[in-house]
Amino acid sequence: MSASVEEELALGGIETMAAPKRAEPWMRPVELLAALLLAVMMLTVLANVFFRYVLTKPLIWGDEVASISFIWMAMLGAALAVDRHEHLRLTLVVQKLSPAWRERAEVLGNMVVALFLLILLPVAYSYAYEESYVTSPALGLPMTVRAAALPVGIGLMALLAVIATVRGHSLKLVLGCAVLVAAVAGLLWLGKPWFASIGNWNLPIFLGLMVGLLLCMGVPIAFCFGLGTLTYLTLATRSPIFVMIGRIDEGMSSLVLLSVPVFVLLGCILDATGMGRAIVNFLGSMLGHVKAGMSYVLLGSMFLVSGISGSKVSDMATVAPALFPEMRRRGHSNAEMTALLATGAAMSDTVPPSIVLIVLGSAAGVSIAGLFTAGFVIALVLLVVLAILARWVARKEDMTGVRRLTMREVGRAGIVALPALILPFMIRGLVGEGVATATEVSAIAVVYAFIIGVVLYGGIPLGKIVPMLVETAAMAGAILLILGTASAMAWALTQSGFARDLMTVISGLPGGWGTFMAVSVLIFLILGCVLEGLPAIVLLAPIMFPMARQLGINDIHYSMVVVTAMNIGLMAPPIGIGFYIACKISGASPDAVMGRIWPYLAALLVGLAVIAAVPFISTALL
Structure with a gap:
């Protein structure tokens, strides 16, 4: 954002x-x-x-x-x-x-x-x-x-x-x-x-x-x-x-939502200081010499950078310009790279500080610390399935002229990236361990990123600070107004008895919690295509989560399933909003990318099926 x-x-x-x-x-x-x-x-x-x-x-x-x-x-x-x-x-x-x-x-x-x-x-x-x-x-x-x-x-x-x-x-x-x-x-x-x-x-x-x-x-x-x-x-x-x-x-x-504009501001600092690019360069120095290495770097960068900015748009805009030229030289088509970029963004949205997870915690009354802890594990599962597919796609990658960097060069890149690499783990650790609230951690992270950015990454020109604050306020205001009107609409749905009627219909279906989970995945896949994640969450969380609890489904497990389903829908053509954002950032034709993204979406659906069927994956670290 x-x-x-x-x-x-x-x-x-x-x-x-x-x-x-x-x-x-x-x-x-x-x-x-x-x-x-x-x-x-x-x-x-x-x-x-x-x-x-x-x-x-x-x-x-x-x-x-x-x-x-x-x-x-x-x-x-x-x-x-x-x-x-x-x-x-x-x-x-x-x-x-x-x-x-x-x-x-x-x-x-x-x-x-x-x-x-x-x-x-x-x-x-x-x-x-x-x-x-x-x-x-x-x-x-x-x-x-x-x-x-x-x-x-x-x-x-x-x-x-x-x-x-x-x-x-x-x-x-x-x-x-x-x-x-x-x-x-x-x-x-x-x-x-x-x-x-x-x-x-x-x-x-x-x-x-x-x-x-x-x-x-x-x-x-x-x-x-x-x-x-x-x-x-x-x-x-x-x-x-x-x-x-x-x-x-x-x-x-809601006081929980104070962290939304602060994490938006954190993303601004990430962009302005180049901290994200330092992470990308470090991963490239370690993995760039292996086959499919740049694909691994792209996925790993999306995973780590999203842990700083909390924004898919910021993540994609940071990673794509740094990696696409080298991937193109190795024979990757623009459509293939964009497909991987889009699905990598879908994979990374459970990595804290995900604004979607913060809003979900506020709307559904779910522990944000628990969501942050489980989100890392879920993103790793999706990262693995995408990496396996990326390795198969890159089996004929042209590695001519690719040099393995020396340990000294890798170490130098690691030293430059280390202060930035600390940030996502600091955010997850402080919130996940209950040391501080998401709002407090977001404020600490902004101060840390600002100081590190000024000292080590070139700083932020004074003339850009006020425009950065204004940009943050405008984007946060747009997000929060969506949450406000969606909350009013969700209340109207609840008061109408819609939730009660829906529960009656779903409870009458055979299959128990498994059927409910499948219906939930379908609903959030469709909503993810049409709406950005935040309004979909605010609209349905007050309705769907009480039903999930009645069926004995763990809140964290259900949260991971619906957020993952929604993000897959967000990147699914021909309607998915995030799909077109990825195409715009990469400059690729949506028609060309549409033909290459389906295998990656299928891989994400496989990962989603595993996550939905095995609650232990979401709850193991709680």
Whole structure:
């Protein structure tokens, strides 16, 4: 996530709303404020660590300051993501349209986003006002100080969405789209009695068809979930929208999620200092002389680098430029290398600090320390099956002119890479052993990486620090808004009785936990193709995990299975979002890669089958 936004512009996959980095000059103060809040949050977390572990006197007000800074940073970051066109959306359908129809879809999308935000704005204001009656225990502040972030962020996003709707488009087009939106809204309102009479059939209408249609139109994922939930609650239930705001707040502001922007920042530091490249060079010095050696280096680099950045995009953007030239010289086709890169990214997403694992732990109530411990083992299983296939593919690799480096050269590369190599094991060790929380470890890791990067890896120019903080705030805001709206949608699904009905259906299937596991794999494979991992996790974790527990499936085992299935779906063409990101980063044709990736996906599915069938693999080290 720390990689530049352009690296995520994927042909037909998930894409940011491509445009200038900052469309509105008046948003510059918001950028600086978001960067300042991120810095305050970081410093508060570090102060908590110092007072708790060094002075053994916990900072009583620390969590409150961090929480207030966090929600304000998240909402301002979400507004920055609108301004910078960095909210994630699906473009598979929109890119197949003619330019004229694509423009119509863009205006319609911006218009429904603006309408959604304007409807939500007064409700968010009321929510913030109601919070004034609650006082924070440590600082004694009215909670409005914290909750006011919601109407401010929603108001900024609404203003930016309105500007995006009218700017650069003809008046005729804007008015035509406005009439269409008004007509559809009117028809839906007139149909309210009918919607109220059909009960849970509203779920596929609003949370299925409507969300799917908005996704196809290119509406950002966060707003698709929000619009689907808002229309469902308004037209098909008696639940007040006020509850939705509370769920969005809760979904965005869990203290566990403080580690998300910090690990995003860690990925930025990794990119800026070249720590990832040092790891790649060290592995290359050890394995580059053997057949399939560069493939091993690619997989090993993805494994280790992901343990620093927590981001698939950052991992691929770091590894590909360093290895592809030599692999190409040895006879690997661009399509073959991209297939290995994409499936290597799928393999590495269970390696801590995986943001997906952090979000899963928060959404499903699963121990993050346990997830981090098991994630290493699961990634190793997948690494082995991919390495076996890579060795077979490279059996005719051209090794002409390949020289084995001397021990002195390997040692020199190892010394350079050692400080970077320590970081992923430090993160896993501190969290896995319960020494510190994921949030505390993420803050420690940022300080460590920053100091090591400055001292040993060339440092970070002062002029890049503020843009790095702004980039982190915008990307974190986009992620957290998805989590907030997905949390509201998951609540609506649960309240409707969907979870109970689904449990009834699944419990009636033969085969017990094995059938449930197979159904879960299928569901998360499909969702992984259509959605990025975070919203899929937040949507289904509250529904699927209670069912898994009733069937006696260990939380950690089930987590490893669903995360692995989701990541395989993410890289599966022709829909998989991550597949197109990998193609964009490598510059390969998706059509060419599509023909070469299936054996690697099959290898991952074999690994997934082993992981699902043998719970001991996930729980051995717990």
